[in-house]
Amino acid sequence: AQRVTQPEKLLSVFKGAPVELKCNYSYSGSPELFWYVQYSRQRLQLLLRHISRESIKGFTADLNKGETSFHLKKPFAQEEDSAMYYCALKRNTGGFKTIFGAGTRLFVKA
Amino acid sequence: GAVVSQHPSWVICKSGTSVKIECRSLDFQATTMFWYRQFPKQSLMLMATSNEGSKATYEQGVEKDKFLINHASLTLSTLTVTSAHPEDSSFYICSARDSRTSEAFFGQGTRLTVV
Numbered sequence: 001a002q003r004v005t006q007p008e009k010l011l012s013v014f015k016g017a018p019v020e021l022k023c024n025y026s027y028s029g030s031p032e033l034f035w036y037v038q039y040s041r042q043r044l045q046l047l048l049r050h051i052s053r054e055s056i057k058g059f060t061a062d063l064n065k066g067e068t069s070f071h072l073k074k075p076f077a078q079e080e081d082s083a084m085y086y087c088a089l090k091r092n093t094g095g096f097k098t099i100f101g102a103g104t105r106l107f108v109k110a
Numbered sequence: 111g112a113v114v115s116q117h118p119s120w121v122i123c124k125s126g127t128s129v130k131i132e133c134r135s136l137d138f139q140a141t142t143m144f145w146y147r148q149f150p151k152q153s154l155m156l157m158a159t160s161n162e163g164s165k166a167t168y169e170q171g172v173e174k175d176k177f178l179i180n181h182a183s184l185t186l187s188t189l190t191v192t193s194a195h196p197e198d199s200s201f202y203i204c205s206a207r208d209s210r211t212s213e214a215f216f217g218q219g220t221r222l223t224v225v
Binding site for chain 2: 043045046090100101102
């Protein structure tokens, strides 16, 4: 069965410190992985996807198939990064359902 | 960018009544839309996949007679919570998948409170 695990419910770092939000997945096929972000009082929005191999707002995420991980990283956290982050897996068959992890709340302290 | 609009943003209803939530893709066509439910401080739980012109596919444990889904056009899907009870109170979010790009966009959510 497919599953997305985000082990940390809350991550608190100081401004300027590196941040890593962990995500592990289980899926028998070839998944498509995403990170979504939800800022306070705003809707969920796509942050980045693994197939794009892009850096958005300084965040990057590398798909590690051996470790089945897709951790989100940023070298220097900013206060405006404080938000709820969800790792998500989209099946590439059977309806293309997207399954979300439990989410990690990132709090960047001044 | 693509916009998905949910209506209403919030609704309060009495136990036993039904509530309809609309999800519209405003500037793209969405053959597939998804309905999620989010409990306080929890993640989004996929309830069902809505396909234009056909029956919705429900996730295990989701009552299809309780949560009626209609996807009558390429830009509109509706979720009707029938005979609502207080335990149905939750935040319901829809997502529409752009038929052209396959990218999914989220609505702003609907907070349902059943009293």
